[in-house]
Amino acid sequence: MKITDLSIVFVLIFLPIFWVISHNTDNAQEAQYLSNRYKMALQTAVLDAGAVMHQNEKQNDEAGYDSTKFVKADKELALTTFTQTMALNMGIQDDPAAIRAMFNYIPAMVVLDYDGYYILANENEMTGDLEDSIRQVWSPKKPYTYSDSNGNSINFTLDGYVYAYDAGLGMWVEGFQKELASSTQIPLLQNAETFEQIRRSRIVTSVQEDLADVINRHNEFARRNGVSYTFTMPLISQEDWYNSINDTGLMAFIQGIPVGNQKINNYAIGGGRLVKKTAIVGGVDPVSGIKYYYPSTCNNGYRAEEVFTNAKQAAAQGYFEYNCSIN
Structure with missing residues (x-):
């Protein structure tokens, strides 16, 4: 052949x-x-x-x-x-x-x-x-609730402020955990570290x-x-x-x-x-093809691929930090 x-x-x-x-x-x-x-x-x-x-x-x-x-x-x-x-x-x-x-x-x-x-x-x-x-x-709005075996009940918030029912006193109280620690009999409010752990865990x-x-x-x-x-x-x-x-x-x-x-x-x-953070953009250098992250206010002409809430998220996705001051 x-x-x-x-x-x-x-x-x-x-x-x-x-x-x-x-x-x-x-x-x-x-x-x-x-x-x-x-x-x-x-x-x-x-x-x-x-x-x-x-x-x-x-x-x-x-x-x-x-x-x-x-x-x-x-x-x-x-x-x-x-x-x-x-x-x-x-x-x-x-x-x-x-x-x-x-x-x-x-x-x-x-x-x-x-x-x-x-x-x-x-x-x-x-x-x-x-x-x-x-x-x-x-x-309907679902509160971040917690209760213990003593009959106490707590409605958490996104910080240390609480709305709580003190079963021992038979009354509702409200305020920051650090303020209520000495004025209530609710065990969870007595220790700031334990309170914070339970608060986050319960909300999530x-x-x-x-x-x-x-x-x-x-x-x-x-x-x-x-x-x-x-x-x-x-x-x-x-x-x-x-x-x-x-x-x-x-x-x-x-x-x-x-x-x-x-x-x-x-x-x-x-x-x-309340104080808006500048978004982090993940972009690609059209010349080198390298992925960079930078603030959305940075005008470098790169093609935007993704948007992140912080630099750590961008780095985790393989983006390198871009120095906007060189523009």
């Missing part, structure tokens, strides 16, 4: 293989692009929503209570802002049907208020119309348990709308959980959107701080 014949045979055998490999590579790159796009859209939407949700609730009391967290969480404004930003970043801002479909893949949202939390989820309503009986509704556990239940129930609604993905509580690090309760804020989850042969499963947390 001539060399030219062997070449033809080689091409006929391996060309389809090369085409399949090239096609799969293109699909993988497209999937990665879409995954990053959805992730960035979610993080940006949560940050935008968190930025508009803080309104002073007790203007006259803030100085007296020495707390920066007496704020009213405007959950409706947060939801509107979140929806607008998500729709804009996904290119569906002019398509109401697509926006409604988007929420099939958002099983829950949580608004952390100063003295309790709300969860947005799909619920059945008695409308008489089976096709139109599902509504997105906010739960309460939200986790309710979220797991809501996300599990979302599967029923998703199946009705043709979504076959099984929604589950995402893995969130303990550090992220504890950081999320340092201030009022919002948590959102997006799951089940197909990207290539995989499905998106992501979450984002945004704070509603």
Whole structure:
């Protein structure tokens, strides 16, 4: 057989293989692009929503209570802002049907208020119309509660301020833990370190348990709308959980959107701080391809890929710190 014949045979055998490999590579790159796009859209939407949700609730009391967290969480404004930003970043801002479909893949949202939390989820309503009986509704505010075996009850807040029932005194009291330690008989208020550990643990556990239940129930609604993905509580690090309760804020989850042969499963947390922090952007140097993170106020011309709430999150995703002062 001539060399030219062997070449033809080689091409006929391996060309389809090369085409399949090239096609799969293109699909993988497209999937990665879409995954990053959805992730960035979610993080940006949560940050935008968190930025508009803080309104002073007790203007006259803030100085007296020495707390920066007496704020009213405007959950409706947060939801509107979140929806607008998500729709804009996904290119569906002019398509109401697509926006409604988007929420099939958002099983829950949580608004952390100063003295309790709300969860947005799909619920059945008695409308008489089976096709139109599902509504997105906010739960009533759920306080961060704790009780002990002595009959004492405590409603925690996002700082050391508490509303407590002292069973020994038979009365309700309120104030900071350090102020109530000497005037009440509630054991948990006597030790600042133990109080802080229990406070954080109880708030996180309460939200986790309710979220797991809501996300599990979302599967029923998703199946009705043709979504076959099984929604589950995402893995969130303990550090992220504890950081999320340092201030009022919002948590959102997006799951089940197909990207290539995989499905998106992501979450984002945004704070509603009274003093807004500058967002951290993760971008790529178009020349070197190196990933850098920098403040959103930095004008370096890089292509933004992701948005983070702090530098530590960006570094964990493989971004290097960029020195904006050299611009």
